[in-house]
Amino acid sequence: MTMALVQHNTLDLIGNTPLVLLKGPSEAAGCEIWGKCEFANPGASVKDRAALWIIRDAEVRGELKPGGTVVEGTAGNTGIGIALVANARGYKTVIVMPDNQSKEKMDTLRALGAELVLVPPTKFADPAHFVHTSRRLAEETEGAVWANQFDNVANRKAHIESTAPEIWQQLEGRIDGFTCAAGTGGTIAGVGLGLKAFDENVRIALTDPHGAALYSYYATGELKAEGTSVAEGIGQGRITANLEGAPIDTQFRISDEAGLEWVARLLREEGLCLGLSSGINVAGAIELGKQLVAEGRQDVRVATILCDTGFRYLSTLYNAEWLRAKDLPVFPWLA
Numbered sequence: 001m002t003m004a005l006v007q008h009n010t011l012d013l014i015g016n017t018p019l020v021l022l023k024g025p026s027e028a029a030g031c032e033i034w035g036k037c038e039f040a041n042p043g044a045s046v047k048d049r050a051a052l053w054i055i056r057d058a059e060v061r062g063e064l065k066p067g068g069t070v071v072e073g074t075a076g077n078t079g080i081g082i083a084l085v086a087n088a089r090g091y092k093t094v095i096v097m098p099d100n101q102s103k104e105k106m107d108t109l110r111a112l113g114a115e116l117v118l119v120p121p122t123k124f125a126d127p128a129h130f131v132h133t134s135r136r137l138a139e140e141t142e143g144a145v146w147a148n149q150f151d152n153v154a155n156r157k158a159h160i161e162s163t164a165p166e167i168w169q170q171l172e173g174r175i176d177g178f179t180c181a182a183g184t185g186g187t188i189a190g191v192g193l194g195l196k197a198f199d200e201n202v203r204i205a206l207t208d209p210h211g212a213a214l215y216s217y218y219a220t221g222e223l224k225a226e227g228t229s230v231a232e233g234i235g236q237g238r239i240t241a242n243l244e245g246a247p248i249d250t251q252f253r254i255s256d257e258a259g260l261e262w263v264a265r266l267l268r269e270e271g272l273c274l275g276l277s278s279g280i281n282v283a284g285a286i287e288l289g290k291q292l293v294a295e296g297r298q299d300v301r302v303a304t305i306l307c308d309t310g311f312r313y314l315s316t317l318y319n320a321e322w323l324r325a326k327d328l329p330v331f332p333w334l335a
């Protein structure tokens with residue numbers, strides 16, 4: 001146990017999250033599997049880092065002035081992170097989201113003080129899509145900036161400058177592999193670039209959910225999706241600006257069932273309540289650990305991201321009816 005940190009600014013509570021050794025996953029992999037506790041950020045997800053870096057970058061570039069507005073098209077964790085950081089810096093937040101998102105998400109964003117603009121769900125090519133709507137709104141609003149998390153590389157810079165050095169220091173410079181899934185790709189690309197800058201031999205693996213096109217892209221060069229996933233926040237179909245030049249050495253494809261099994265085990269055996277992207281990441285980290293062990297490496301250490309809190313998914317992942325309706329296994333204690 002180390003002493004808790006003292007901070008003089010609430011924004012300094014973002015990052016510097018603990019790294020925890022995961023017992024069950026380590027046993028399953030035959031090596032050490034470490035989880036970066038991003039649910040410990042003020043907004044309870046990894047996206048607080050991107051929100052902080054994107055807003056600071058807009059300030060430094062002189063685009064965001066006192067009393068200004070941050071606009072983003074997102075339904076989830078990024079909106080929560082932006083709303084919190086914007087509040088702390090005195091900006092307004094406008095979030096554009098499709099009107100088929102869960103009521104909890106809308107309630108959460110409204111509770112944090114964000115203005116919600118709801119649009120009908122439509123395909124990305126449609127100018128009415130929530131991402132394009134958010135860009136137009138930012139352009140039309142006086143003193144507003146568009147966060148543009150997918151193609152604004154301030155997102156991955158957050159992980160190059162904070163997440164990667166933290167993991168490196170926490171493991172005292174002894175790490176063999178890192179893996180996580182991609183939404184915007186900011187985390188995998190940023191942590192990958194950051195860790196490779198310390199040691200180019202750290203193996204960086206993409207862990208892709210079903211229904212995303214990146215596993216195929218890194219394996220064969222072709223963007224091609226297979227299957228489906230209910231995991232929120234991950235699963236990408238294109239090479240975003242944040243993913244460009246990401247140092248991906250290898251890739252795994254992980255099913256929702258495999259991810260859910262680790263969500264259940266981490267909760268029941270280790271007392272961690274997480275979202276599905278974390279379970280998928282842990283399953284990927286076990287695959288990466290096994291691969292490194294099979295090559296004869298000794299004392300292998302792999303790190304991954306525990307992206308957000310499971311409390312955000314009480315009506316979905318932790319709800320028996322919802323799981324049954326999706327044909328997914330119901331956690332035994334909920335059945």
Ligand code: PMP
Pocket residue numbers: 045046047076077078181182183184185186187188232233234275277278307308
């Ligand atoms: N997990 C969750 C729950 C998320 O909200 C996100 C953000 N989209 C990710 C994982 C992936 O992070 P990134 O956008 O950095 O790829």
